[in-house]
Every structure is written in C-alpha cells, then in structure tokens.
Amino acid sequence: MKIKSQTDFWSGLMFLLVGLGFAWGATEYSFGNSARPGPGYFPFGLGILLAVLGAVVLFKALTIESEDGGRIGAIAWRPLGVIVGAIVLFGWALPHLGMVIALPLLVVIAAMAGDEFKWLEALLTAAFLTVGSWVIFVWGLNLVIPLWPTFLGR
Template identity: 55%
Template sequence: MKPKGSRDFFAGLLFIALGIAFAWGATAYSFGDAAAPGPGYFPFGLGVLLALLGGMVLFKSLSIESEGGQPVGPIAWRPLLAIVLAVLGFGLGLHRLGLLLTVAGVGFGVSFAGREARLWEALLLGLGLALFSWAVFVAGLGLPLPVWPSPVSTWWPR
C-alpha cells in the first residue's frame, strides 16, 4: 500500500513511535488506580493516546486520497536546533541560573528560530515568559523552584 500523503505518513509513524516510547517509559513508575493514580498513570495514558492519534494519522495517509499528497520538504534546521537548545538550556540552567534568568534566556533565544525575529520583541518575550512563569509556578502554585541564581560554587557536583 502506497502512502497518499507522505507528510502525514511520516508524522503518523513519528507519533506512534513517540507514544509507545512515552508509555513504555511510564511503566517504570507505579500506576496506582483511578481513585489514587500513581506517577505512571497519567504519562502512560498520554503515551497511549499519542500512539492512537498517530495510528489515525497514519491510517488517513494510507486511505484518503489527496491531491498528489504533500511531499516531505527539507528539514528546517534553524527552528529544530533552537528548540533542542532551548530544552537543553532550560534543563541545565534552572538550578544554576534560577527560574527568571533561565526562562528569560530560553524565551529570548527561541524567538530567533524564525527568520523575522526582532531584538525588542525577543527581549519582551523573554521578560514576559519569565514573569508569567514566576507568577504561575512560584507565586500561584507554590512550587519550590529556584527563582534566583545559585552561587557559582554549587553549579557542579564535587
């Protein structure tokens, strides 16, 4: 069976693979039950839902004829690299630089993933995201996140 829309075909395969991997990773945690769900309950359900969604997209690409299908275009390296670096930067920077500086820096950096980025818009985006993150997660939900940078001597384990 030949895919009628190659973009949907590969997106469906990707969703299925990510959903299965996510659900499989969640099996390392206890599930609990519906009344008292454990830490693996919700991630497992999301992984299964993502895999099912991928199955529907894959089925659509194999069964519904579209006008020549949409071919898979070239990989957009700039946005891909910006997103990967943002995730790594957040993971590495949160406990070292604190929530405000990390989110502001990540928001500023990711805004340059597009070609029409402007410096002032990027600065405002970073600042707005940092303040919003603090308001929601620290002030609103009371999560014990480091807000300010930690001393440089504590950045790397001894």
Template identity: 50%
Template sequence: MKIQSQRDFAAGALFCAFGVAFAWGAATYSVGSGARMGPGYFPLIVGLLIALLGAVITARSLIVHTEDGDPIGAIAWRPLLFIIGANLLFGVLLGGLPALGLPPMGLIVAVYALTLVSSLAGDQFNLKSVLILATVLAVGSYVAFVWALNLQFPVWPTFIVG
C-alpha cells in the same frame, strides 16, 4: 494500499513510535487503577493516546488523496537546532552545571533564556513581543509551580538571593 500523503504517513509513524516508547517507559512505574492512580498511570495513558493519534494520522495518509503525494520536504535545521538548544539551555540554567562551576540561575532567568533563544527559530524576530511573552511565561511559571504547587527549586540566581 498506496501512501497518499508521505508527510502524514511519516508524522503518524513517528507519533506511533514515540507514543509506544513513552507508554512502554511509563509501564515500568506502578500504574495502579483508575481509582488509585500510580505514578505511571498518567504517562501510560498519554503515551497510548499519542500512539492512537499516530495510528489515525497514518490511516488518514493512506485514505485521503492529495494531488502531489504531499512529499516530505528538507529538514529545517535552523528551527530544530534553536528549539533543542533552547530546551537544553533552560535545563542548564535552571539547575546549574556543577561540573563547569555554573550555579543555578533560577526559574526566571531560565524562562527568559528559553523564550529568547527559541524565538530565534522563526523567520521574524520582534524583541518587544518576545520580552512581553517571556514576562508572561515567567510570571505564569512562578505562579503555577512555586506559588500554587509549592515546588522547591531556585527562582532567582544563587548569587542574588545567597
């Protein structure tokens, strides 16, 4: 069987690999049953669904014909680095970095930093729309995680709230 779309085949294989790895990691937790779900139930189901989606994409890449074989292009390093860097920065700002003496900056600062840095991954940058998006995400995160779920983590920098 010939690969009709290299891009879909590679994407499907990656989905399968990540889904299986995620499900395997989730199986180390107590899964429980449908009626009494354990902490590993939801991650296991998500991992299996991701693997299933990968299998469908991989099968589709072998069946659906494309004109040029849909080759895999060059790796887009700039977006890749900005997105990964934004997520790392979010984690550092949210929890701080005690080894370097950086205190937690809180949820609001972390969400703004995440949004600003990740928006640099694209070809166009509009500061006004990025700040509007960051504000909506910060308010939504506060409402969802602090107010609705009552999760305990810093919302503001420690030097502001004490």
C-alpha cells in the same frame, strides 16, 4: 498499500512511536489511582493520547489523497539546531539560573528559530509562560523548582 501523504505518514509514525515510548517508559513508575495519581499516571496518559493521535494521522496518510502527495522537503537544520540548543541550555540553566531567567531564555531563543521573530511577542510569551509555570508548578503543585539564580542565595 500506497502512502498518499508523505508528511502525514512520517509525522503520524513519529507521534505513534514517541507516544508508545513515553507510555512504555511511564510503566516504570507508580500509577497510583484517580484520586491520588502517582508519577506514572500523567505521562502514561499523555503517551497514549499522543500514540492515538499518531495512529489517526497515520490512517489519514494512508487513506486520503493529498494534492501533491505531501512530499517532504529538505530538513530545516538551523531551526532544529536552535531549538535543540535552547532546550539543552534550559536544562543547564534551570538549576543554576532559576526559572525566572531560564524559561524566558528558552522561549526567546526558541522563538529566534522562526522566520517571523518579533521581540515583543517573544517577551510577552516568555512572561506569560513564566508566571503560568510558577502558578502551576511552584504555587499549585508545591514542586521544588529554583526560581532565582543560585548566586543570589536561596
């Protein structure tokens, strides 16, 4: 069997493995039912969808010829480091600085990893995601997520 697109092959394999890993990890939680889903319901479904997407991309990589063989270039270490660093910073900042500061910080720092960074776009995206996250998670789902920094009191 010949790999006809290396980029599709490796990305499809990654999606497949990560999706199966999440689906398997979600089996440790209660599923509930469709009317009252438990904590394992959503991650299991997303994991299966990601694995199916990976299988489709993997199948495409093995059956459809790409122009240059879909060669994989060098790993972009700087953007990878910036994005991973932004996520680690968000994990620390959320309980300490609250969602109102931590989420825009994550978005702006992660946006700086790209070659076409624009302050206005990053700030508008950060504002939209912060308001949207508040509406969905805090207001809609009643999750207990700190909104403001702990030093401002609760």
